[in-house]
Amino acid sequence: MSEGKTDKTLLDDLTNIDNILSQVRDILKEVRNELGNIEPKIVSDRLVIEEGVPRESYQLEMSMLVDPGETESETREMPFDGWVDGFIVGFPDGTDQSVGLRLEDDDTGTQYFPRNREDNYFAANDYSDNLDLAFEIEEGQKLTAELKNNDSMNEHFINVMVTVKRKDGDEVVTRGN
DSSP states (O other), X not given: OOHHHHHHHHHHHHHHHHHHHHHHHHHHHHHHHHHTTSOXXXXXXXXXXXXXXXXXXXXXXXXXXXXXXXXXXXXXXOOSSEEEEEEEEEEOTTOTTOEEEEEEETTTOOEEESSSTTOOOEEOSSEEEEEOOOEEEOTTOEEEXXXXXXXXXXXXXXXXXXXXXXXXXXXXXXXXX
């Protein structure tokens, strides 16, 4: 086999791979769009708390795929009086601190995360943690997670989950027990 045929064969193989990857990308975009139509498993405005079923905490899923250069937000209504007891975040490798996250009260604009107001967003790369975040919530209160993607070339999926715990009767909300 001559050197020219080897180069042409290699080029044909690479072209076929490129075509397959393009088809896979189109399929994944279609799947992503369809997933956007699926309601999350935990939707706080339809959360039914049955008598006799002990349930002290819920994880409210607020993860999002953010398109290049876009800002997305997810709002959840609190199902009961209680407190936020945890805040799980995950930034995959490759975000390179280009996607910022904040958590705030939808009505008052109170920023709960990041704590210092001068930092509008928290950004990271290859990072996930259950952050120690605690504050009282009231039934009907709306929390909004906002993600801002400063990467003009790539979309990024950021994991965000808020753990809320129910406050029973005259319970005093405290941490560390």
